[in-house]
Amino acid sequence: MEIEIDDGAEQQQQPIPLLTPYKLGNFQLCHRIVLAPLTRMRSYDNIPQPHAILYYSQRATKGGLLIAEATVVSETGRGYPATPGIWTKEQVEAWKPIVDAVHAKGGIFFCQIWHAGRISNYSYQPNGQSPISSTDKQLTFKVQKNGVDDYKYPPPRRLRTEEIPEIVNEFRVAAINAIEAGFDGVEIHGAHGYIVEQFLKDQINDRTDEYGGSLENRCRFALEIVEAVSNAIGADRVGLRLSPFADYMESGDSNPAALGLYMAEALNKYGILYCHMVEPRMKTVGEKFECADTLLPMRNAFKGTFIVAGGYGREDGSEAVAKDNADLVAYGRLFLANPDLPKRFELNAPLNKYNRATFYIPDPVVGYTDYPFLETIA
Numbered sequence: 001m002e003i004e005i006d007d008g009a010e011q012q013q014q015p016i017p018l019l020t021p022y023k024l025g026n027f028q029l030c031h032r033i034v035l036a037p038l039t040r041m042r043s044y045d046n047i048p049q050p051h052a053i054l055y056y057s058q059r060a061t062k063g064g065l066l067i068a069e070a071t072v073v074s075e076t077g078r079g080y081p082a083t084p085g086i087w088t089k090e091q092v093e094a095w096k097p098i099v100d101a102v103h104a105k106g107g108i109f110f111c112q113i114w115h116a117g118r119i120s121n122y123s124y125q126p127n128g129q130s131p132i133s134s135t136d137k138q139l140t141f142k143v144q145k146n147g148v149d150d151y152k153y154p155p156p157r158r159l160r161t162e163e164i165p166e167i168v169n170e171f172r173v174a175a176i177n178a179i180e181a182g183f184d185g186v187e188i189h190g191a192h193g194y195i196v197e198q199f200l201k202d203q204i205n206d207r208t209d210e211y212g213g214s215l216e217n218r219c220r221f222a223l224e225i226v227e228a229v230s231n232a233i234g235a236d237r238v239g240l241r242l243s244p245f246a247d248y249m250e251s252g253d254s255n256p257a258a259l260g261l262y263m264a265e266a267l268n269k270y271g272i273l274y275c276h277m278v279e280p281r282m283k284t285v286g287e288k289f290e291c292a293d294t295l296l297p298m299r300n301a302f303k304g305t306f307i308v309a310g311g312y313g314r315e316d317g318s319e320a321v322a323k324d325n326a327d328l329v330a331y332g333r334l335f336l337a338n339p340d341l342p343k344r345f346e347l348n349a350p351l352n353k354y355n356r357a358t359f360y361i362p363d364p365v366v367g368y369t370d371y372p373f374l375e376t377i378a
């Protein structure tokens with residue numbers, strides 16, 4: 001007997017490209033909607049807190065990839081209040097129940113490992129010392145204090161050449177600690193003006209040793225971290241986040257397209273799992289500016305999984321996957337405000353609006369775990 005197929009109905013049942021499965025190295029993803037790393041500043045004394053168990057497990061789905069918030073690799077890496085660390089035993093132990101909760105829901109969880117470099121001040125540094133960086137150039141960003149301009153960030157101390165391996169090693173140890181905590185892998189934070197970008201970008205890096213000057217030299221630090229971390233935990237557990245086009249915290253580059261392409265090609269040597277790039281339209285961390293620049297040359301050059309982030313919604317995220325411009329799409333603000341984002345995308349349901357005022361407050365619930373799920377909206 002012939003069965004009649006209604007093409008229209010079949011068409012409707014096709015999942016949108018974002019909701020199709022994907023093999024991320026050894027991990028079988030059920031969809032392509034990734035939780036972007038989101039600093040939430042609720043980890044008091046740099047210790048991950050029990051309230052993060054609920055926060056991350058709310059956003060976990062079977063076969064969904066979550067990237068944890070920027071997690072500090074060492075005491076000198078701190079630059080903000082209440083960001084989690086992963087350099088002490090206590091921090092590693094505190095991450096364990098959070099990671100377990102994500103795994104219990106079938107999620108895959110990567111830890112973003114991070115050093116703030118010069119985006120820090122004396123109060124976050126051991127013994128009140130100067131923050132460290134590729135440079136001794138101070139950020140020009142000022143705040144008003146008692147009616148006079150006051151620099152928010154003090155001049156950093158330029159790392160000596162022979163000190164650089166110590167920082168590379170901090171990332172390596174942090175990666176080992178992340179695996180000890182149960183994470184499935186790590187994402188090296190090479191974006192948004194922090195220490196890795198302080199080497200990558202020519203607006204900041206003014207070194208004259210082998211870590212400064214040419215593109216090859218400026219990328220050396222990032223690639224040494226990639227190599228050290230890959231050797232320690234396996235390249236199949238390593239991702240790198242880059243934002244060549246961003247100009248966050250005075251971190252512009254005179255030729256971001258060349259920088260992005262150089263890195264994408266250089267990464268192939270290490271065989272890392274993924275490269276996560278922030279779209280050129282995200283000049284800063286949270287604002288979108290349309291522009292003609294594109295990540296396509298980097299997508300085409302890099303042989304592993306390519307994740308894009310920055311200003312995506314349901315339609316253009318699906319389009320990016322359908323056109324093969326990206327394998328996975330990371331969502332920041334929408335996932336922050338919609339714990340059930342994959343479900344909402346599946347149903348094409350309305351989205352909760354994010355509240356910028358509660359992004360970084362220390363409250364363990366408000367703006368953190370109290371965004372409603374679809375079922376709870378009457």
Ligand SMILES: Cc1cc2nc3c(=O)[nH]c(=O)nc-3n(C[C@H](O)[C@H](O)[C@H](O)COP(=O)(O)O)c2cc1C
Pocket residue numbers: 036037038039040069070112189191192241278282285286309310311312330331332333334359360
């Ligand atoms: C509250 C907040 C915290 C963020 N924290 C981080 C972070 O820890 N690490 C990082 O690489 N990017 C961070 N970002 C950038 C996001 O990962 C993402 O790239 C950005 O929000 C753009 O994506 P979206 O348009 O989907 O929000 C943060 C953004 C926001 C809004």
